[in-house]
Amino acid sequence: MNSRKDIPRTRTRIARCFIAATALTAGLMGCGGGGGGGDSGASSLEGNRYASWTASMMDATQVRAGTTPVVEVFNNQSVRQVLRLSLGGDRVRIKVSNLFGKASITVSGAEVARSTGGSGIDVASSRVVTFDGQPTVTLAAGEELLSDPIAFSATPLTPMAVTMYFASPNVLDTVHALGRQTAYIGIGNQLSAATIAATEADQRQSYYGLTVVETASAEKANVVVMFGDSITDGDKSTVDASKRLPNQLDDRLKAAGFARTGVVNSGIAGNRWLIDVFGPNANSRFDRDVLGVAGVTHTIVFLGINDLRNSFRFPAQAVTTDQVIASMATAVAKAKAKGLKVLVGTIMPCKGETFCPASVDADRQVVNAWIRANRDADGVIDFDRVMQNPTAPAEINPVYDSGDHLHPNDVGYGAMAAAVDLAKLR
Structure with missing residues (x-):
């Protein structure tokens, strides 16, 4: 049972996983994705595999209007990254990514542990991460790799810290920019350190x-992938508080007794359906960030405001409502073909935001009318009506407004989570 052949090894570039329709099933299994919860060869070792936390990757070197690319170079440094698991299990695996790297990177060591808050961990829970039995791994440019199974007992909503050590200079081009969670950088190998004394600059x-x-368990589970932009990503939610929309939906599910229904976040702030600006465009990443997620059973598709706003802001990048609608329809069709249940969210109001004039609101109404009339999806979540100001429906309700007239505050994200019919996630 512990021989190397019994431990599934996912060392295939994402692009190869979808290279031919005739190899689709095998490709998904080889990439650690798909609704079946993992390949049968792994099941005897680790049970059914389910995504329990995700962060969609983007290229840190990508030039964006009004921003300066920030690429981190880690050298003899440890990076402790904190997250919250959605599903419990007996084992975990992590996937490391150099998807947008321009050169190889080497992770000299990694450990997982229960987070105790801040940079702290429960040292007794710390476990070494291995890749094909080795504690060090090198990823070529464009490569993602799933670790070996790690014995780690977790309950739903367990806070976890993943610490990675980079012994030599490594350029990290592959990031999830809007974490809304503090990561801690320390000098030297601090994989097992109880805390990392990182100043604000670190x-x-x-x-x-x-x-x-991923977590693994003999118990079956549902995995809901929330696919969207900065509102799904949690922009303006309280840092280190797990108040993003997916988190608060997850809280509702667990409080209602849905311990085996997980929610993971595939939002990218600034993302659009049709143009690569903040992350790869949604059309191009849907296969990887939704269909390729281990154990996925449901998806909530909630995206489009950035296509509309930026059509006004940057006329050279203008797209039509027909193009946005076609993108949504394609995503719904792909998900349904994979056997997923699909919910689609209407686009929220944004009057008062700098790039949301009346023309953008008119386009928003066109797209929302299509969403409400759509019969191919399994349901609609009418975020527009939930979040609008009762006396000025083109504006976000002031009670829910973070202050920029576009993104909700924590209370607003809670109202959005409350609008989801939990019965549709069974």
């Missing part, structure tokens, strides 16, 4: 090269 709010944590 703290970040992004995830570096860490894209998935």
